[in-house]
Amino acid sequence: MGYTMTFDASHKVGRGGGHVRGFIRHIARDVDLDAGFQFAHANTNIVPDRTTLNFTRVNDGAGGFRALRSVDDKPPSDELEAYLTSRLAAVNKPLRKDAVVMRGIILQLDPKWFDEHNHDWREDGLNAEAVANIEASLKWACNEFSQKNLVGFSIHLDEYSPQLQVMMTPVTDGGRLSQKDFFKGPTDFRRQHKELREHMETAGYDVEHRVTERSREHLSSSEFQAKADRMRDATQDVEDDKATYETLLASLENRRTNLDGREDVIAQKEQELAIERSEARRATEVAQGAERRAKASQIAAQRAREEAERERDQLHATNKRLDLIQPDVERWLDKATFGGKPAREYFNNAAAKARANRAEVQRLIADDPTQQQPRSDDRQVED
Template sequence: MSDNKKQMMDIQKVKSFSVAVSDEHQRNWGDDLFSRKENDPKYNYDRSRTRLNFQVSKGGELGPIDKSKSITDKIEQAIKNRVTGRVNATSNHAVSIVFGGNREQMRKLAFGDQTISENGNNWDVDSCSGIDRWAMDIYDFCCREFGEENVVSFIVHLDELNPHAHAVIVPITKDGRLSAKDLFGGNDMNRARTRMRELHSRLAEVNEKYGLERGDDITITGAKHKSTETYRRELADECRALSNEVGMKKTLLSGLNRSITKAETKIKALQTMVSNLEKAEAYKQATIAELEDYMKNHLGDAVEIKAKITATRKELWDVRDKLNDKKMKLEQAKLQLDELQKNTSHIEARNREIKADFEKTAVSYQQQMINKIWAQAGMKALAEIADIYPRMTSIHDSSLFDDSFAMDFINYGDKIIYCAMYLYVGYINEATNFAESQGGGDSDTKDWGREKDEDEIEWIRRCLRQATKMMKPMKRKGLCR
């Protein structure tokens, strides 16, 4: 294809698929939360198009999104019903895949030639059949590659900047094991790379009729995969850069809006001046005509009337000079306002793109952090179990696990992970608020932060220890009698 419109397939293995992410996929939000997200500049939801979102369910059936059960519950139910082997603490419970492509092409598939307002208010917009056919073909692709029984959710979002589909796969093998690694090529690095190349190539065969092509093969371009740590570091840097750019654009927009307000005020004042001068011009012209009529009909002292005509004409010329000056300034002000509005529209459009990129990068960075923290938490819990289990002489010795991280992790592991994530990125207030909202929070976070030259792994472990303390239920003091 000559227009170089690329497909997109982003694959993320996840150890835990939170209810919050499930709610985002399903748009399972109340009016208040949806309004906050819609008005939050870091998101790009268009509620007037949310009604166009849909799902593809078993058998390739299209329909509205079913919110009766969360994706989180569907994943856990599939694992419970179909996994016959052991589920390790470090196992990936799901694989989240985002399908999409070039924004212009995806919007054409979704909306055709309809005009989409970037400020919402798209209630008159309808989706086109092209996006339905694309979604069904992508769903069939997922079923062929991963097994339809493993596809627990397939949702298409048409209420964001770029139409796309979210597929959630439970990586259960044919012999009943939970193994994302085996689903994507196994332990052999070459087999895994071949599997990924083949996936992208077969997806390109599906996308070809929709005007999307495969990206360049890294075996041809020579591009190299980054290490996990390099990728995380670059993601963090990109988040900071995008956040800074959003801040600069906000400042610039604020300045432009103030300039627009001033320009509009100036135009209004000039329009009033022009109107008043035009009235003055008409009055002077009428006065001169009346005086000339007096002269013609000999209705007064000719010398006096002539002097009045001369004086009035001079006043008329002054008025016209001022009128021409104000009209010229008014045109200049209008041109300035038009230029300011064009600049504002351009920056607003760019700001929306930056926010969309920031959101995608931030979500990816968040998932990377969660995966990293999960790995350390799992190893810590397994190490404690390995230490305590040999000391147990009977099942009644389970008290050895009291106050252990392993037991805390079993009871509220998800909550510990999310609290630790907030601590990891330095969001102390958010970590405290989250812990308190879950019934915990009774721990001192004063002067919390990463020590200079502190090892990454030790920093994660310290975040986990602190999060565990914070997530434990607060001890309520009894009332004094």
């Protein structure tokens, strides 16, 4: 597959009316902007955010090119005008007011080549292969028009496709300002195209050996500009649609991420709720067990109180019976015997058992704080 190679030398820069300065500032807009000088430009194809990616150089007068700088706080582009002035000083005859002192030459690789070999040039600039191809086209311009006639050049990356802009002044070795010596007519124009393509092919650029539409035009017509504008608008529409699509995708991805996050939160809350429910069930079971044990304790306490009441009543009755024993019974207990043992011994044993029973009842009452103390009128059993 071959790629086109565009050669456009249609732009003529006249001597008067500030044409030279306006054209130079347009070409070298990156260095002026970098130095803090900003000038208005009529070209609607310019994307200002990418102007800093441009690369501009001025003829150093010694067979090469160098970076521009601000002199005496003037715009750096003034150095291009200064070199042009020095080159025109070599012209033997006075310049006419309508003289064309400079031609703008555009050398442009096929936009398809950038799509396939340097597709990220809008963000990251030119890669090594692109630089090599553009340098090859600049070398051809130096050979074709003489390096000392190239006032400077700029690689523009802030338009719809990268292009090399060369500023050339048509000064002959004999000291004449003559465009016809460099642009002799249609036949020579075709020769220039043919030799440029051959030069680029030798340099390694897979060039297509046909003249492009723009290269056939000797002038930059309004029709070509309109086509360029339509291409720019179409490209912008595609980029806008792409941006809209990417924004939509990003929005959908965000919504999906948010939904996943919500599901995770819901799952977490459900897990926490299940744990809380389980703990509540365990707490309820513990409370119910405690309640059952409390009820059992209450029942047992009630039974103990009832038993204590019965024991106390029995003790009270026994004390009353003992109070009824007459003194002659006392004497009888001392005299009577049973089975060889005095009756008093049997009586004392019975009384000891009664006292022991009473002591046990009192202990039970002391262990139960709800049990009332014995009444004050309860009589004690005496030995």
